[in-house]
Amino acid sequence: MADPSSYRPAPGQIPDSPGVYRFRDEHRRVIYVGKAKSLRQRLANYFQDLAGLHPRTATMVTTAASVEWTVVSTEVEALQLEYSWIKEYDPRFNVKYRDDKSYPSLAVTMNEEYPRVQVMRGPKKKGVRYFGPYGHAWAIRETVDLMLRVFPVRTCSAGVFKRSAQIGRPCLLGYIGKCSAPCVGRVTPEEHRELAEDFCDFMAGRTGAYLSRLEKQMHDAAEEMEYEKAARLRDDIGALRRAMEKNALVFTDATDADLIAVAEDELEAAVQIFHVRGGRVRGQRGWVTDKVEAVDTAGLVEHALQQLYGEESGEAVPKEVLVPALPEDAPALGEWLAGRRGSNVSLRIPQRGDKKALMETVHRNAQQSLALHKTKRASDLTTRSRALEEISEALGLDGAPLRIECFDISHLQGDDVVASMVVFEDGLARKSEYRRFQIKSFEGQDDVRSMHEVVSRRFRRYLQEKLKTGEWSPEDGDEGENPGENPLAEDDGRPRRFAYPPQLVVVDGGQPQVAAAKRALDELGIDDVAVCGLAKRLEEVWLPGEDDPVVLPRTSEGLYLLQRVRDEAHRFAIQYQRNKRGKRLKAGPLDEVPGLGESRRQALVKHFGSVKKLRQATIDQICEVPGIGRKTAETVAAALARSVPAGPAVNTATGEIIEDETPPPRVGAPPGGSRGTSSERGTEQ
Structure with missing residues (x-):
């Protein structure tokens, strides 16, 4: 070094x-x-x-x-x-983009005497018109098959073309009318090139004028009673319209633009590009990159622009390039793009309207691409095994952590504090083992104390489950006193909720959270469970009592697995915290009645139809509801009499408005905004 x-x-x-x-x-x-x-x-x-x-x-x-x-x-x-x-x-x-050169494009070889329509991959060639790229080659062939009815351009290879010219007989496409057969002189080179240029114009988005011309010819043929010609033109128009339907209509004007979106985490980023030509999405491409250098979204956009247009011909650079963030050297990049195009290029962030809506669609595609990449990576058995081995070596464990539990705390400015526990076994999520906790021992924002409490509660339950089978104790082994009897099973044979201990506990946080989790285990006398923390900012792994973090390599499968476990705990905690907060914001007067559970609240609302009608009911009428005794009815009536309706009646079971009594109040984020703490922010899956 x-x-x-x-x-x-x-x-x-x-x-x-x-x-x-x-x-x-x-x-x-x-x-x-x-x-x-x-x-x-x-x-x-x-x-x-x-x-x-x-x-x-x-x-x-x-x-x-x-x-x-x-x-x-x-x-x-x-x-x-x-x-x-x-x-x-x-x-x-x-930054290295793993650009998949397998993305095919529809190409027209205008640099040849007889231009040819074909599927092409790889670097662009001078003098060739490209359309796309497309997601699949079969999509190009379907489009070409429809277009050849109207534009019978040559599609055969050089060998087939030469052989047909030698024998004086066209190939099958020439016989069925899907090739103008320039090889045998049915059309001149000039006429064939004109067909190819019309094909390119139509694919470039100039469709309206051509369709209008065909419709006029069809009507003229019908008036002159040339019905066969009119029928053929009608079928041609239908084929062209079907080809147009394969490309989604985006804008009413002939917009030429490329939209670039980025989805990223600390280690990787996914880039998606939509190519819009003539107001329609003509192609899509994307790739995933490792974030080797310290780079933000603007930097990723700059690298994507270089990757996309560095080797393109000038005609491939559109009039507009829409991006999620402007690079630091945006003016220089705009000038560079203009030089490659030969005219001005607008590089900007869409602010409103259809272009912003389409940019959101591109961003969703980028998020799905990144999620799919992570899923494929996690589903590989060899990769998971290597990840567990790397974690074991980095943390100095005796063996691979086959069961990993991760804890995360979520709250909104100290309110509705909750925690999540997610479980990964053999590197895969075990969602049936997920648990969530409400933190009630104190008020205010204190992630460290919350982490200590939730870890203590989880492992205290583990110790209780171990002792719940009577005379069985940890020293007796897994069989218990009676051979063949599983002490970790309920009476119906199902496993107890907290019966299985993990080999590794991961907490979302740095040194303070790790120390709190370790202290909780020490207080319970548990010394065979390893603890570590994953700090989100730099993806550092912290161990108890260590002043310096363990820095796993950026390409480490072990780091990727820890990150995935942490992100899943984060997602699960946020989901629970938001649901809890939503119920609190929607709470109605029945929620304040002591001893009235969810089932009886639903029964009351269902019986009377609304809280307003329930408020008008007598105690005897309330007693008619199944499960409601006289004492409970008196409590309900007293609570409703004290409450003053401040808005629409709410079905506390579903959160839906039952009867609009007054204009509803604005229900939104509580005072102070909804940004929340660092443990709440993030992408919810």
Whole structure:
């Protein structure tokens, strides 16, 4: 590990001008490439105290052994040079997009004498018109099959075309009318090229004029009693409309835009792009990237733009590029895109209307792509086994933690404090074992005390379950006194709720939460359960009594599993806390009646139809409800008499308005906003 001060340039040596810099390791391999408006200011950020750097940046500067730079005249030149060097050197600490070159596009080879329509993958070629990319090759073939009825452009390979020309007989497509057969001279090269240009115009979105022309020809043919021609034109129009229906209509105008959305976590990010041409979604593509360097959403957008348009032909760059966040060098990027397109390009964030709505759709696709990537990764048995082994080695456990329990605390500014416990066995979620807790021993916001309480309650129940079978004790083993009898089972054979201990307890938090969980176990005399914490900000693993965290490698499957366990506990806690808060906000006057449970509240509301009618009922009438005695009826009547209706009657069982007595009050977030604490914020799945 190198000391950055050993290769730090001397003061005044770095120029204060735009440029591109490269960090090299001891073997002279380029490990990072970056650009800057001011090389002096940017490089100075790398040579500060390591404690102030992001962990990934600190790893990079300690891996490097030298730094060098190249001065350019403008930011656009710096952007172009950075992109070319990243492609050339493939630095290990730059963001790498695992771009799937398998995404197919519909291509028309306008650079050939007889243009050909085909499915193409990989790098774009000069002189070829591309449409897409599409999600599947079969989607392209279905579209082409419909279009060839109207635009019988050549689709055969060079070998088939040459052979048909030699024998003077077209292929099958020529006989069935789905190829104009230029190979045997049915059309001239000029006529065939005109067909290909019409095909491209239609695919590019200029559909209205062409359909109008065909409809006019159809009506003219019908008036001249050329009914066969009119029927053929009618079928052509129908085929074109079906081809158009395969692309979703987005905008009423002929909008040309690419929409880019990003879904990310601490370790990975998913990028999704929708290509809109002529107001319709013509294609979609996406990829997943490892966040090797410390990069935010704006930085991911910048890298995505370079990846998307770095090797594209100018015609592939649209008039508008809509993004979730503007990169730091947005003007330079806009100028770079304009240079590749040959005209101005609008790079902006959509604020309202249809484009913002479509951007939300693209973002949902990115979230689903990231979730699918994580699911596929978690479902692999070999990967799960490796993850458990890595956790065992990193935490110094005696064996792989086959059962992991994770705890998280959630509250809203100290109110409705709840906790969640999720269980993973063999690296997979065991949702039937999930548990949730209400924290009632104190008031206010104190995650540490809450964590101590919930861990104590969970393992106190574990000890109680172990002793609930009479004479059985932990020293007697799992069989109990009577062989074949499972002491961890209920009378009906089902396992007790807290009977099985985990090998590892994970808490959402850092040193304070870990210390609280460990203290709870020590107080109960449990010393065979390991404890660790996962701090969300830097994804550091904390162990009890340690001053420094355990930093697992970014590509570690063990870190990924711990992160997934923590995120699931976070989701489960938030869901419970929000449900609890929602019930509190919807509480009606019946909720304040002591001793009146949920079932009898539902029975009362169902019998009378509304709280308003229940309030008007006599005690004898209330006693007619099954399960309601006279004493309970008197209590209900007294509670309703004290309550003053302040809004619509509410079905406390469903939360629905039963009868609108007065204009409903605004029900929203409680005073102070709904942002909540760090333990509540996050994405709810």
